[in-house]
Amino acid sequence: MTGAVVDPRGITRARIEAAALELFTRRDFETVTADEVADAAGISRRTFFRHFATKADAVWGDFHGHVQRLQELLAATSDDQPVLASICAAYVEVNDYPGADLPLLRERMRLILTEPALQAHSQVRYADVDRVVAEHVARRTGDRPGALVPRLVALSTRAAATTAFETWLAGDGSLADDLHAAFDQLAAGFPTLR
Amino acid sequence: MTGAVVDPRGITRARIEAAALELFTRRDFETVTADEVADAAGISRRTFFRHFATKADAVWGDFHGHVQRLQELLAATSDDQPVLASICAAYVEVNDYPGADLPLLRERMRLILTEPALQAHSQVRYADVDRVVAEHVARRTGDRPGALVPRLVALSTRAAATTAFETWLAGDGSLADDLHAAFDQLAAGFPTLR
DNA sequence: TGTGGGGTGGCACTCGGTGCCACTAGCGTC
DNA sequence: GACGCTAGTGGCACCGAGTGCCACCCCACA
Numbered sequence: 359m360t361g362a363v364v365d366p367r368g369i370t371r372a373r374i375e376a377a378a379l380e381l382f383t384r385r386d387f388e389t390v391t392a393d394e395v396a397d398a399a400g401i402s403r404r405t406f407f408r409h410f411a412t413k414a415d416a417v418w419g420d421f422h423g424h425v426q427r428l429q430e431l432l433a434a435t436s437d438d439q440p441v442l443a444s445i446c447a448a449y450v451e452v453n454d455y456p457g458a459d460l461p462l463l464r465e466r467m468r469l470i471l472t473e474p475a476l477q478a479h480s481q482v483r484y485a486d487v488d489r490v491v492a493e494h495v496a497r498r499t500g501d502r503p504g505a506l507v508p509r510l511v512a513l514s515t516r517a518a519a520t521t522a523f524e525t526w527l528a529g530d531g532s533l534a535d536d537l538h539a540a541f542d543q544l545a546a547g548f549p550t551l552r
Numbered sequence: 553m554t555g556a557v558v559d560p561r562g563i564t565r566a567r568i569e570a571a572a573l574e575l576f577t578r579r580d581f582e583t584v585t586a587d588e589v590a591d592a593a594g595i596s597r598r599t600f601f602r603h604f605a606t607k608a609d610a611v612w613g614d615f616h617g618h619v620q621r622l623q624e625l626l627a628a629t630s631d632d633q634p635v636l637a638s639i640c641a642a643y644v645e646v647n648d649y650p651g652a653d654l655p656l657l658r659e660r661m662r663l664i665l666t667e668p669a670l671q672a673h674s675q676v677r678y679a680d681v682d683r684v685v686a687e688h689v690a691r692r693t694g695d696r697p698g699a700l701v702p703r704l705v706a707l708s709t710r711a712a713a714t715t716a717f718e719t720w721l722a723g724d725g726s727l728a729d730d731l732h733a734a735f736d737q738l739a740a741g742f743p744t745l746r
Numbered sequence: 747t748g749t750g751g752g753g754t755g756g757c758a759c760t761c762g763g764t765g766c767c768a769c770t771a772g773c774g775t776c
Numbered sequence: 777g778a779c780g781c782t783a784g785t786g787g788c789a790c791c792g793a794g795t796g797c798c799a800c801c802c803c804a805c806a
Contacts, residue, residue, distance in 0.1 A: 370753090391791090391792065392792075392794085401754080401755090402754070402755050402756075404755060404757090404795095405753080405754060407793085407795080408754080411794085412794080413792095413794090440745065441742075441745045442745065474676050477675050477676060478672040478675045478676050479672055480675065481671050481672045481674065482668050482671060482672050485671070495745075499745065504718070504722065505719075506719050506730075507737060507744055507745070509715045509718055510711065510712060510715040510734055510737055511745070513711035513715055514708040514712065514738060517704065517708040517710070518704060520707055521703045521707055524698070525699075525703075536700075539700060540700060543701060543704055544704065544708060544741070545741050545742075546741050547738070547739050547740050548636065548704075548705060548739075550693070550701055551634065551635045551689075551692075551701070552634065564784090585760090585761065585762085586762065586763085587761090595785080595786090596785070596786050596787075597786090598764095598786060598787070598788090599784080599785055599786070601762085601763060601764080602785080606762085606763080607763090
């Protein structure tokens with residue numbers, strides 16, 4: 359009805375995201391219905407599912423752009439730098455949010471890491487990250503992207519990033535420090551275990 | 553109606569699993585409805601959801617027992633053995649299926665690793681594995697189970713196991729060899745990258 | 747003054763999953 | 777044999793996620 363006077367292709371989407379994050383934070387993800395999110399955003403349920411394929415997708419922001427930036431950063435790395443270091447740097451860079459956005463990121467990651475439905479959904483989104491990282495490693499080693507080392511590096515660096523997010527959420531340090539700490543352990547074969 | 557003359561608590565469940573795996577293999581997971589699985593297993597839809605909380609759960613066999621065996625194996629490891637080696641050995645042992653069961657395992661893992669809905673669901677099941685492994689590492693290092701190293705080791709060893717399953721599925725070697733290859737890379741900090 | 751396209755809302759439908767109730771079979775007790 | 781208990785089952789109605797279809801409205805452009 360109001361039709362949105364201009365809506366430069368994103369206002370509505372942003373309003374839905376904000377409403378969804380607010381509701382999912384206040385109550386459990388699964389108890390919030392798509393109708394409630396739509397109501398809170400001032401749109402119809404049908405329109406909600408035009409902007410987001412899934413209820414879960416509403417918490418991911420512009421993740422596609424996130425993956426694309428990661429890919430570009432990896433493509434621009436120097437061959438002099440060790441592979442793991444280049445991946446760590448790319449993860450740090452792509453997660454370098456301005457301080458004002460950190461509370462939002464915190465809440466988003468808390469939901470993704472703790473709500474079972476979102477945790478499950480995350481696997482599908484992160485598969486894109488794994489593919490991008492594996493291709494980067496494959497370029498550097500000459501392997502196929504599906505070979506053992508590229509896949510293992512992709513999956514275990516994502517494990518490092520996930521762990522870093524966990525510790526970042528639990529503490530009050532900087533995300534970059536937590537990422538470096540996790541990647542250092544990984545790259546050195548977990549020296550503290552010996 | 554037939555009521556099952558004896559059904560030593562598991563016949564029905566096994567029949568559902570077989571029917572489900574057969575259908576999911578022949579067609580895509582998402583296109584097979586719960587009704588169809590129930591029909592194929594000779595039970596009602598309602599009964600299907602009494603045996604399995606989720607359509608996806610029907611492909612996991614006795615995963616709970618799997619996790620329990622893993623936990624017992626880890627608890628029984630010697631402190632002389634390096635932590636990563638103990639985890640690798642436990643993964644190998646718990647996945648040491650008799651040759652006759654390998655086709656079943658192959659199909660199960662292929663579905664879990666390639667069907668998006670099952671891939672997503674797997675995250676929730678594997679969270680139990682991660683918890684068990686992290687507790688094992690924490691016992692050995694004196695850390696809390698939620699600390700950086702226990703969590704990182706748990707998540708990255710699972711990454712190694714997942715990668716090993718991927719390469720096992722793509723090739724025709726032994727799963728134990730693939731697991732050892734992946735864990736060796738991980739424990740040594742990816743030596744081939746340097 | 748048309749006219750075409752994009753964003754929207756409403757509606758009906760499928761499917762996964764759940765709560766409730768009724769039925770049956772097996773089993774031990776009196 | 778009648779009673780009650782329990783476990784497994786089927787049927788039904790219901791909720792919520794997601795989709796296809798159609799009608800509508802508004803804006804841009806001819």
